[in-house]
Amino acid sequence: MRQYKKDNPLSYALGMTLVFELIQSHPKQVREVYFHTKHRPNEHTEKLIRQLNDYHIPYQEQDKIFNILSPKDNCFVIAAFEKYESSFSKGKSHIVLVEPENAGNLGTIIRTALGFGIDHLVLIGKHVDFFDPRVIRASMGAIFHVRIVTYPSFEAYKMDYSSQHFYPFMLQTNQILGSAPIESPYSLIFGPESQGLDDGFLSIGTPIRIAHNKAIDSLNITSAISIALYEATKQEFISKGTHHE
């Protein structure tokens, strides 16, 4: 057993919350569950072990994997799972990330998207490994409830989803978010953290800018995506009143 690597066929959910989220959504992917010898059994442990028995998932006590994957953390349970592929349903809205670089950002974006009801994510080009345990942790388990597909280029994605309404978010336009409605099914498209989308996206769909003043160069990507999701889904939430399921 070694440090997690991108080409590893397995990844890991660290901590009780993530392990439950994983088993709830992808029980057949779970290969084994590990308990630290310092783990103190509680009602969550009992519930977890019932689920592991129901799904015939093996489990054992072992400290080595904790030392490798989580040496500093207060983590006492880890699930090893086989990575899986997702496919998209038709007619859904998407978040599209071109060359996302940062694991923590990607996890946060996945979580925020799920909160606003967008569970179809597209990663274009060279991208951070979305099964990296740091992404899983930053998503707080939300990654197990979304579908992620990858494309080598935006052109390849666009060919498969030509009926989407494309909204590239970029500073090089004067069309401001909120000044016109976002039409469904939409694809909200964001560039890499370090530089944003290039000018080529000015000819894709309806480029949009989130208005802010010149005191800052740009919003960070998680702020920008949060705002875009809020604006795109707002009418739906307001018309439904309180929490929608």
Place this chain on the structure above:
Amino acid sequence: MRQYKKDNPLSYALGMTLVFELIQSHPKQVREVYFHTKHRPNEHTEKLIRQLNDYHIPYQEQDKIFNILSPKDNCFVIAAFEKYESSFSKGKSHIVLVEPENAGNLGTIIRTALGFGIDHLVLIGKHVDFFDPRVIRASMGAIFHVRIVTYPSFEAYKMDYSSQHFYPFMLQTNQILGSAPIESPYSLIFGPESQGLDDGFLSIGTPIRIAHNKAIDSLNITSAISIALYEATKQEFISKGTHHE
């Protein structure tokens, strides 16, 4: 010279961008500037040294401070500055953070707030040290362009600013952001990352919730504040059209 500590009367701006932002906004606070012996002079260096001479700020070549403050980074210039206090102008809108815990979050929030034109921030109760170099870095220098005041309790703050419109953001209400206008001058109030605002804030001003579904427990604080700032300032930006100054 030692590792930065909260009770240190000096703090540090790391890297050329932050050093320029500091000197632009608070030249009299800068005590000394340090260049790493591996620093390669360029046009920025020349400009910086002209400013240092103009303001009579001493500078020297020295590696020790880089080893202490920035051992892993590609950082070749550091400014040491005396911490300073700010005071508020009347009639301004505020971001109010109750017991903020995380340096990176605080820096990001400061930057986002400045981008939406809100440069008055209030920290209530026990809070992360806002002059921590990690906050300064996460703010990308925005901290030097905002005013931050602290209060021991929300009650003390409320007494000083009783004419503000208070909007506590909390999950325990059914009033949804966007369903009614935010009136100026406003105070957008957010609780600690780990637990949010307590029920006591239900009787303060107009409690508001950002609508999201039940697939996630809550939005992270930087997402929530980004969305709140966007909504509160939106009409102003749309009416001004493009970038406003």
